[in-house]
Amino acid sequence: MTDQPLTSSTPLEIGRMLRADTTRCVVGCRAGQPHLPPLGSLVRLPVDDTYQVYGVVADIQVFDDGLTRQVVISPNLDPSVILDNQYNRNLPLEIGVLFVGYEHNGRLSHLLPPRPPLVLHVLYTCTPAEVRRFTAHGRFGYFRHLLRATDQPLAEVVAAHLQQAQACHAQGGNPHWAREAARELITLLRDDYATLATVLSALADTELDL
Amino acid sequence: MTINFVEVHRQIQQAAGEAQREQARLRDEFNRAWETLQTWADRLPDLGRRVEQALRYNPSLRCARPGQEALTTRVPAPPAPTQGLLLAADGSNANPNHHDRIPFGLINIGLFGYDLGHHRPPQELIQSEVLLNQDLYDDLGTIGEERIALERDLRERRALLERLRDETVTPLVTLTDGPLELYRQPREDPEFHARFQDYLRVLTALAAQGVITAGYVDKPQADLVVRLLELALLDEDELAQAGQLRPLRGITDRALFGQLLQPGERSALFGLQSTTAERFRQAAQGQLELHFFYLNVGLAGQPKVVRVEIPHWVAVDTTAVTILHGVLLQQTQITPNRRYPYALIRAHELAVVTYQDRQAVAAMIEQEWLNQGVVVGEESEKQRAKQDLQSSSRRSAR
Numbered sequence: 001m002t003d004q005p006l007t008s009s010t011p012l013e014i015g016r017m018l019r020a021d022t023t024r025c026v027v028g029c030r031a032g033q034p035h036l037p038p039l040g041s042l043v044r045l046p047v048d049d050t051y052q053v054y055g056v057v058a059d060i061q062v063f064d065d066g067l068t069r070q071v072v073i074s075p076n077l078d079p080s081v082i083l084d085n086q087y088n089r090n091l092p093l094e095i096g097v098l099f100v101g102y103e104h105n106g107r108l109s110h111l112l113p114p115r116p117p118l119v120l121h122v123l124y125t126c127t128p129a130e131v132r133r134f135t136a137h138g139r140f141g142y143f144r145h146l147l148r149a150t151d152q153p154l155a156e157v158v159a160a161h162l163q164q165a166q167a168c169h170a171q172g173g174n175p176h177w178a179r180e181a182a183r184e185l186i187t188l189l190r191d192d193y194a195t196l197a198t199v200l201s202a203l204a205d206t207e208l209d210l
Numbered sequence: 211m212t213i214n215f216v217e218v219h220r221q222i223q224q225a226a227g228e229a230q231r232e233q234a235r236l237r238d239e240f241n242r243a244w245e246t247l248q249t250w251a252d253r254l255p256d257l258g259r260r261v262e263q264a265l266r267y268n269p270s271l272r273c274a275r276p277g278q279e280a281l282t283t284r285v286p287a288p289p290a291p292t293q294g295l296l297l298a299a300d301g302s303n304a305n306p307n308h309h310d311r312i313p314f315g316l317i318n319i320g321l322f323g324y325d326l327g328h329h330r331p332p333q334e335l336i337q338s339e340v341l342l343n344q345d346l347y348d349d350l351g352t353i354g355e356e357r358i359a360l361e362r363d364l365r366e367r368r369a370l371l372e373r374l375r376d377e378t379v380t381p382l383v384t385l386t387d388g389p390l391e392l393y394r395q396p397r398e399d400p401e402f403h404a405r406f407q408d409y410l411r412v413l414t415a416l417a418a419q420g421v422i423t424a425g426y427v428d429k430p431q432a433d434l435v436v437r438l439l440e441l442a443l444l445d446e447d448e449l450a451q452a453g454q455l456r457p458l459r460g461i462t463d464r465a466l467f468g469q470l471l472q473p474g475e476r477s478a479l480f481g482l483q484s485t486t487a488e489r490f491r492q493a494a495q496g497q498l499e500l501h502f503f504y505l506n507v508g509l510a511g512q513p514k515v516v517r518v519e520i521p522h523w524v525a526v527d528t529t530a531v532t533i534l535h536g537v538l539l540q541q542t543q544i545t546p547n548r549r550y551p552y553a554l555i556r557a558h559e560l561a562v563v564t565y566q567d568r569q570a571v572a573a574m575i576e577q578e579w580l581n582q583g584v585v586v587g588e589e590s591e592k593q594r595a596k597q598d599l600q601s602s603s604r605r606s607a608r
Contacts, residue, residue, distance in 0.1 A: 074543065078328060080324055080325055080328045080332050081332075084556065087331060088332055088334050089559075
């Protein structure tokens with residue numbers, strides 16, 4: 001597990017968008033770079049000066065190729081070969097991002113973005129202040145986008161997101177954000193007991209005071 | 211599908227029968243070569259004299275020259291070096307095509323630095339050069355594939371030299387894919403001569419820096435040692451026809467040393483006798499004279515023999531040869547199923563110019579030509595017709 005802080009105080013450029021649809025996108029970046037956003041973290045993709053899209057990291061895929069498959073069976077791997085394959089080689093790492101809202105002319109919305117970013121738009125991490133601003137906006141409307149993503153480890157993504165967002169809120173003097181968020185999740189999932197049970201189980205594994 | 215498979219199948223059947231007969235003949239010839247190797251293993255002065263005699267009749271004779279070690283020498287694997295820097299270079303190129311809208315050439319050199327002591331992560335460097343306008347012509351007209359390949363080889367070596375100029379670690383080992391001898395060199399036109407002289411200057415500078423320089427030849431097809439053994443088989447009066455009389459034709463050095471060398475072992479050091487090698491010998495007080503050895507990088511029961519070409523200043527330095535031997539074994543063991551130096555794999559990966567790369571550069575050139583109001587030519591109708599065929603093949607493949 002990384003020793004990096006979950007959110008950096010300055011926005012960091014992570015990678016560029018490869019493909020998208022209305023609800024999600026995939027961003028390509030170099031493997032091995034520091035400050036990769038962890039699962040569940042809030043990220044943003046500025047499209048122009050007035051419009052940017054917010055998302056939550058829901059999937060991270062690391063790819064191999066023919067050479068890594070050859071190297072991996074070597075009985076005594078040199079440290080140089082490991083570093084080379086982790087940091088130098090052009091093996092992409094793909095980050096799957098679920099869109100959870102957008103900002104237009106300074107106004108936040110938890111609706112899906114009206115149009116996705118375009119290919120090669122840059123993905124940035126969000127600062128704690130940006131996380132606080134987005135997650136405190138409205139009444140957790142963006143949760144429905146997370147809960148719709150049944151092809152992802154939904155409960156884990158939600159739990160990781162709450163843990164990271166709560167850290168930002170605690171830093172801003174609000175120790176209760178996660179508790180309110182958990183209540184909202186229970187309300188949203190009241191008719192889907194199976195998912196609710198999984199989400200609560202995942203939340204129980206966090207260190208959140210709910 | 212436009213191949214007449216009925217016709218092709220008939221030809222393959224016929225060729226397979228011939229191959230069977232040829233293999234039987236080669237088995238007999240191999241036994242003869244093997245016996246000759248054993249018989250003449252220590253008769254190095256005699257063999258040397260025969261080479262000199264044969265050269266008097268055939269100055270363009272191509273064969274191995276015996277060195278100080280017996281022909282059947284087997285040097286076991288040394289330990290892998292634990293310090294120093296290995297630098298591998300590989301080049302790739304796109305040749306100009308007069309069917310394009312704007313003909314251009316591209317030379318791409320990939321350098322990969324591998325710290326043998328693992329004190330720093332491997333380093334990558336890519337040098338790209340696009341050839342446009344007058345770059346595409348020499349005194350004889352439009353430059354061709356051979357000339358670009360020569361330029362590429364030269365740039366590989368220059369890139370190695372430039373990268374190593376300020377390097378303070380020792381030992382420094384450089385590796386390129388293929389022989390040190392340039393097969394494209396023997397042409398006599400002044401441009402080729404100038405490039406060859408450049409190449410010799412680069413090698414001389416590497417020699418001055420004491421760099422352990424090597425060319426790595428995978429799956430060598432050469433029969434240099436076999437040709438030397440043929441000189442041993444000829445009668446004295448037949449030496450006048452050395453190079454034309456070939457009693458062991460078809461046997462490769464690889465087959466011979468695949469039987470001799472155990473995994474990790476290297477062969478004796480040999481000198482390289484050829485017209486081109488002679489030009490290396492004459493430069494830099496003999497420091498660039500070419501030598502080689504064979505190395506079994508395979509496993510028990512699965513020999514994989516490669517040829518390693520080294521210049522004189524490396525060949526006479528026993529420590530340098532041992533370091534190189536160790537480095538090559540260490541490198542080929544990184545990918546156990548490929549047995550090819552990892553650093554060369556990576557240098558190739560950095561250098562390779564794909565069709566897509568070429569198309570991207572072509573588009574960049576065309577865009578800039580248009581931006582600056584330069585007239586862009588037309589593709590040939592032949593090229594367009596080929597593209598039409600390719601696009602229809604792609605559609606039918608779906």
